[in-house]
Amino acid sequence: MNITHVRTHRSDENLPRDEQLAFKIAGVAADQVEVTPEVTDMVVNRVIDNAAVAAASLLRHPVAAARAQALAHPVSVGGSGSSVFGTDAARRVSVEWAAWANGVAVRELDYHDTFLAAEYSHPGDNIPPVVAVAQHLATERGLTGRDVVRGIATGYEIQIDLARAISLHAHKIDHVAHLGPSAAAGIGTLLGLEPETIFQAIGRALHTTTATRQSRKGEISSWKAFAPAFAGKMAVESVDRAMRGETSPTPIYEGEDGVIAWLLDGADAVYDVSLPDLGEPKRAILDSFTKEHSAEYQAQAWIDLARKLHNEYPIIFDDPDRIASIVLHTSHHTHFVIGSGAGDPQKYDPNASRETLDHSIPYIFTVALQDGEWDHVKSYAPERASRPDTVALWRKVTTQEDEEWTRRYHSLDPKEQAFGGRIEITMNDGSKVVEEIAVADAHPQGARPFGRDDYVNKFRTLAADVLEAVEIERFLDVAQRLPELTAEELPGLSLTARHGVLASVESPRGLF
Numbered sequence: 001m002n003i004t005h006v007r008t009h010r011s012d013e014n015l016p017r018d019e020q021l022a023f024k025i026a027g028v029a030a031d032q033v034e035v036t037p038e039v040t041d042m043v044v045n046r047v048i049d050n051a052a053v054a055a056a057s058l059l060r061h062p063v064a065a066a067r068a069q070a071l072a073h074p075v076s077v078g079g080s081g082s083s084v085f086g087t088d089a090a091r092r093v094s095v096e097w098a099a100w101a102n103g104v105a106v107r108e109l110d111y112h113d114t115f116l117a118a119e120y121s122h123p124g125d126n127i128p129p130v131v132a133v134a135q136h137l138a139t140e141r142g143l144t145g146r147d148v149v150r151g152i153a154t155g156y157e158i159q160i161d162l163a164r165a166i167s168l169h170a171h172k173i174d175h176v177a178h179l180g181p182s183a184a185a186g187i188g189t190l191l192g193l194e195p196e197t198i199f200q201a202i203g204r205a206l207h208t209t210t211a212t213r214q215s216r217k218g219e220i221s222s223w224k225a226f227a228p229a230f231a232g233k234m235a236v237e238s239v240d241r242a243m244r245g246e247t248s249p250t251p252i253y254e255g256e257d258g259v260i261a262w263l264l265d266g267a268d269a270v271y272d273v274s275l276p277d278l279g280e281p282k283r284a285i286l287d288s289f290t291k292e293h294s295a296e297y298q299a300q301a302w303i304d305l306a307r308k309l310h311n312e313y314p315i316i317f318d319d320p321d322r323i324a325s326i327v328l329h330t331s332h333h334t335h336f337v338i339g340s341g342a343g344d345p346q347k348y349d350p351n352a353s354r355e356t357l358d359h360s361i362p363y364i365f366t367v368a369l370q371d372g373e374w375d376h377v378k379s380y381a382p383e384r385a386s387r388p389d390t391v392a393l394w395r396k397v398t399t400q401e402d403e404e405w406t407r408r409y410h411s412l413d414p415k416e417q418a419f420g421g422r423i424e425i426t427m428n429d430g431s432k433v434v435e436e437i438a439v440a441d442a443h444p445q446g447a448r449p450f451g452r453d454d455y456v457n458k459f460r461t462l463a464a465d466v467l468e469a470v471e472i473e474r475f476l477d478v479a480q481r482l483p484e485l486t487a488e489e490l491p492g493l494s495l496t497a498r499h500g501v502l503a504s505v506e507s508p509r510g511l512f
Contacts, residue, residue: 126155
């Protein structure tokens, strides 16, 4: 790996372009190194994973709204257009709006892959914009599935490399600020663009996708799903603009009034960002992990532990009155983002939105403990959240930061890194139940790591209610042949809903 020291520079220092982080990212994106078989297999897994959660969200209002917006924007003159999840694959829309609609569908249920380090991320968010551009320009540029794999591998690499080194949430900046640059880089790799063009696209993508974390605080709105889609859309538009020869704010990271100086750690800050050397394979996707459960990633291990406790102590937990308190000793991030340390009363509100409950570990743990399972629909239903015995137990669940679990959360050793913690359940008679879990069962270091069969099963399960059986098998065949797909086959990386399914939900009207 090549370590880049990144700091703020005064304008009169004239930081050379080839020493700027955005240009070094562009160099990685432009590198024609081949993707390893192991990485290729994981790219296929994540394409299936994205499609699974997109299928499950097709009837949800934010997804219907984004889809309606996309369908209002016909194919532009520069290519063949792109497909929108749920619609007939033959119906094409403008590329940036396909990236938007499909990005919302992928993110809506918060159910796809994750990477957690100095910053957290959902690197699968890179896939919709890369695939949309590939579909749009497949015929014109002779793009193939191999090109798509390369573009996706770059998107994952850059987002994960940035997430390892630069914390955004510490400064209340939303994590999609790493996604704009990574998606632009991925598209640059897909199209084989020159470093200078990719550099300009990265600068604009970062400049337009920095926003505050209020989208994930307090009463969480549907923008949580739209934010990464917006970053993907901006990445597409940024590449388009750069390809036309237009320039962007420079140096975007290191400038006197740049991102580091005013949005992150300030003028005296120094970051060490590790990027692959030229000729070094892009392998970061292998360090990311997907979700077995539809909930914030830091909740995954706790759901598994709750399921275990439910099965081992069924009598104890059927009556909330027996329990005095439940304390989850966990990492700083879990405590302050989805735990009681956030100070958000909404995390204990039975009338809170699904997006808010998704970021409430007290709620999630309570329901998983009582039910012994977690369902992406039933577990969030209003009638489930307002059940009296659930509310009573829910309000007894709190979190506490534990320094050791915080240390393990930030560990760079995959065998030591942990996203769980220790639970102490105190009964009214004074007895205690104490257990701990380090990682989710589906994590690469977990009890049942996800493999290809698990991704395929996740897709079949989540798509069963909205796709015909023949469409499920068609998509799985196309996705698993991704590295060999021809330009003519790339539109097949989409989903067509069963007849009448999309008509069962209102298509919201707006300006378009």
